[in-house]
């Protein structure tokens with residue numbers, strides 16, 4: 183189904199249409215835009231009020247946090263400022279794995295919640311439960327962040343993102359939003375040629391999606407002399423955008439490139455404005471940059487975030503496992519009240535190279551493996567140009583179904599990219615650490631790959 187509306191008409195019907203089909207409401211976006219007129223102090227006060235309300239809710243309605251507060255011998259009123267809050271223990275992906283139901287608030291019907299699979303780059307499969315309103319706040323913040331870089335509602339968009347379910351309502355919504363969505367699974371030469379043709383046909387103003395996918399397309403375009411004159415702005419997300427990638431994408435699309443930062447557990451953490459500075463969406467998230475313990479003595483900062491509207495399954499002081507570079511002092515000429523943050527530097531999102539030049543984003547591979555039943559922790563190791571070994575710490579669900587899913591994955595790659603890759607699951611007691619002491623979910627062929635056998 184295709185709705186043929188020009189961009190102006192699309193902009194006119196967009197807010198009403200989105201409301202009708204249950205998407206981010208105009209009310210939320212209006213509220214978020216109004217926050218931009220606050221002073222930094224007023225914004226900090228608004229954030230603190232929201233954080234206090236979330237802490238009280240977590241204490242009153244979430245068994246995990248009630249137990250935590252009881253064990254610490256404190257009550258919500260004992261948390262008087264941000265320093266007090268910073269003394270609370272972290273929540274992390276292990277908390278989600280081991281305390282999934284104790285983290286749910288008793289004020290929501292669990293059947294009415296959105297369930298999202300997560301794991302980030304840590305190789306720990308977990309599920310997050312979201313109240314619908316939280317999801318809409320995230321979507322509205324995304325809209326606000328796009329306005330920062332000059333995006334106008336109704337503009338044609340090309341999205342390179344995870345493969346989604348194509349229901350009728352989704353197709354209608356995509357048509358209204360003027361979105362052409364490409365589900366990214368591999369970046370083979372054949373696939374890249376198809377994307378390039380698609381962009382030329384669709385004439386998008388905005389190109390949005392995975393940094394590695396857009397970079398692969400940029401590289402293809404430069405190699406083949408393809409130009410995309412319709413594109414006005416490129417926005418990357420979900421993966422680290424290196425300076426080299428940014429320069430290549432800018433050259434290929436002849437348009438400015440902006441980065442957004444968030445994760446499955448915490449939406450819309452920060453986004454770059456038109457001046458290229460990363461601003462924290464501090465009205466939606468409380469963000470701390472916590473020094474990482476590094477045996478080599480180097481200072482690394484980890485993003486610890488609290489989503490302020492996640493009431494169904496509150497995550498107080500959630501460890502994202504993402505590292506950011508320290509920020510040089512100064513303010514942004516855009517004048518928005520949102521605090522600045524350094525670029526995200528430490529997201530592990532390796533590209534695996536296979537025979538015939540086919541490349542697969544490690545992050546995508548992770549997303550596919552993380553959904554397989556029976557897999558609690560995993561590490562994907564490339565052992566040759568045609569083979570992968572997947573170390574698995576299993577749970578009781580591990581069995582024939584798990585193996586069948588891996589077989590499906592192998593067939594998927596053969597079908598999608600003509601790639602004959604051998605995938606061998608290996609059971610282990612724990613996922614080995616790399617030399618630097620980190621747990622990696624992806625180990626490339628050119629890296630050290632310690633193998634811990636199940637005892």
Ligand SMILES: [Zn+2]
Pocket residue numbers: 455456457459461514515516517518
């Ligand atoms: Zn700015």
